[in-house]
Amino acid sequence: MSLLSDLINLNLSESSEKIIAEYIWVGGSGMDLRSKARTLPGPVSDPSKLPKWNYDGSSTNQAPGQDSEVILYPQAIFKDPFRQGNNILVICDVYTPAGEPLPTNKRYNAAKIFSHPDVAAEVPWYGIEQEYTLLQKDTNWPLGWPIGGYPGPQGPYYCGIGADKAYGRDIVDAHYKACLYAGINISGINGEVMPGQWEFQVGPSVGISAGDEIWAARYILERITEIAGVVVSFDPKPIPGDWNGAGAHTNYSTKSMRENGGYEIIKKAIEKLGLRHKEHIAAYGEGNERRLTGKHETADINTFSWGVANRGASVRVGRDTEKDGKGYFEDRRPSSNMDPYVVTSMIAETTLLWKP
Amino acid sequence: MSLLSDLINLDLSETTEKIIAEYIWIGGSGLDLRSKARTLPGPVTDPSQLPKWNYDGSSTGQAPGEDSEVIIYPQAIFKDPFRRGNNILVMCDAYTPAGEPIPTNKRHAAAKVFSHPDVVAEVPWYGIEQEYTLLQKDINWPLGWPVGGFPGPQGPYYCGAGADKAFGRDIVDSHYKACLYAGINISGINGEVMPGQWEFQVGPSVGISAGDEIWVARYILERITEIADVVLSFDPKPIKGDWNGAGAHTNYSTKSMREDGGYEVILKAIEKLGKKHKEHIAAYGEGNERRLTGRHETADINTFLWGVANRGASIRVGRDTEKAGKGYFEDRRPSSNMDPYVVTSMIADTTILWKP
Secondary structure, three states, X not given: OHHHHHHHOOOHHHOOOOEEEEEEEEOOOOOOEXXXXXXXXXXXXXXXXXXXXXXXXXXXXXXXXXXXXXXXXXXXXXXXXXXXXXOEEEEEEEEOOOOOEOOOOOHHHHHHHHHOHHHHHOOOEEEEEEEEEEEEOOOOOEOOOOOOOOOOOOOOOOOEOOOOOOOOHHHHHHHHHHHHHHOOOEEEEEEOOOOOEEXXXXXEEEOHHHHHHHHHHHHHHHHHHHHHOEEEEOOOOOOOOOOOOOEEEEEEEOHHHHOOOHHHHHHHHHHHHHHOHHHHXXXXXXXXXXXXXXXXXXXXXXXXXXXXXXXXXXXXXXXXXXXXXXXXXXXXXXXXXXXXXXXXXXXXXHHHHOOO | OHXXXXXXXXXXXXXXXXXXXXXXXXOOOOOOEEEEEXXXXXXXXXXXXXXXXXXXXXXXXXXXXXXXXXXXXXXXXXXXXXXXXXXXXXXXXXXXXXXXXXXXXXXXXXXXXXXXXXXXXXXXXXXXXXXXXXXXXXXXXXXXXXXXXXXXXXXXXXOOOOOOOOXXXXXXXXXXXXXXXXXXXXXXXXXXXXXXXXXXXXXXXEOXXXXXXXXXXXXXXXXXXXXXXXXXXOOOOOOXXXXXXXXXXXEEEOHHHHOOOHHHHHHXXXXXXXXXXHHHHHHOOOOHHHOOOOOOOOOOOXXXXXXXXXXXXXXXXOHHHHHHOOOOEEEOOOEOOOOHHHHHHHHHHHHHHOOO
């Protein structure tokens, strides 16, 4: 209806200084995003200038009914691609009224790790490759797949084009521009090996902002699929059988790795990661054992391996990095439903703070 | 949904200098186009200023899993008609990490032919007539044809108009404008003899750019059919029986042919092509034997034949060229699924470099 979109797209700056701020937080499952909006008297660009807020934690499995208030602390601001103008999205984390982070608040600990002087000095960079699957609403069968059946086998779909190979590009392209508009450091997109599966990359982001940007990008993605009447899934193995899973490969480097001689630092870091394989895997996402089978470009979940240009390894080092003697490496283990605060801070902690 | 198209059509130049570059390459079958996008810090107009990139060759049949990186070198830039603004399409070719062109990279050898001084001096021009068929999704039956049956026989459809004669014009017309927007030298379009079949022409293009422009025009076409939910086919004989096939007639001239006395040069060139008929046919597209039967405006695949205004010949010389004593000629043998890098460079090689 054109009148409805006229109203949605109203440019309020002509009639009012007021702005709308959409406060976003992660709910009780650790994966469900929630948000609500409030009016503010004028434009804000610094999170510390935004008021704290609260919500009903008993409705998101995060507080009991008789003591239901959960407090939201604003942490990062992005431009709102849906409301545009001076309106904003605000990534928040959650605390009890007494000021303690809730158990589901993974940002708090991550922020502590990233503010440790040894970590801050190494300026850790992250590039996260977020994969996801689009599903038809109501049937929850992948977008483009025939109801009651399967598409032709994997092969033609990776970076493919055409009505018989690419399903949902309008969502992906709208998301790309919306994230750039919002100020998220989205570095690229591609169609994935399984039809109906896509990937976007965010980075390089420093420290805690990697997590903030991924959560904001996930939020924008789910708002866009909502508009499109399609369901987004971050399940790591949405369809069993000869169909690729979905991951969140995390590319990582520190200042030392990016400088001359960095390749040795990289190898030492990979060695430390290998010694803590079980601990990392436990924190790298629910259901990952259905994805990390050793097939479909993964390494088996119980095995830690690394290699140059090896997509069947736990950790992959790019040929460029090997050639230049410095650069970054890719941890291919995290699943699509990982918490980026947990994964990024754990990689920093193991490689920079932990002594074996 | 208008809100989705609002996001797809966001003009980012108001919020950021960043641009999106869609890197395009040819996959393992030699005909499947692939692409993925990346963000660049600002506008770029010169391919040599674009970074090389890489992709997962194990997912396109071009590299093994344990050594999967294939490097793409940017070769030509076109404006992106889908994202518009300063966003670009980048035609690339594919190399091993060691810098060797991979077997499916036909551009590399073509570029060598086109940079030979004798070829450069002759400024070879190409005008390629790309035919294609539109198919209904899921059943792969031509667009506009009754399911389970056939339309009336050929006759009314060539350049026809009307809901009962022209099927898919919206795709054809949007492709025409999109290509002009992109900077492709598209010179015309027409509806073809078989209903649901169309043709566009690109040229005159000099040397290697003929191939670049055809591949990008094919890419834009398949992106448009993706939007229109229609399947694109470059099969040379999509429907058996009394239905025309699809070709990629290649018009050709050199500096000498375009100057006074050029007709004699043309006759000599056609003679050379006749001596290498078998070699050319072998490189002029898969499945061409189903199309080149001697009927439906083709010459039999085993026969080399040329004539003025003769559409039943392998090579046709236009009446204008005969009258003016100079001009160009049309090689009618290449099929719609030919590789333009192969065909254009082979014609130049045989007519300019090869000594019988």
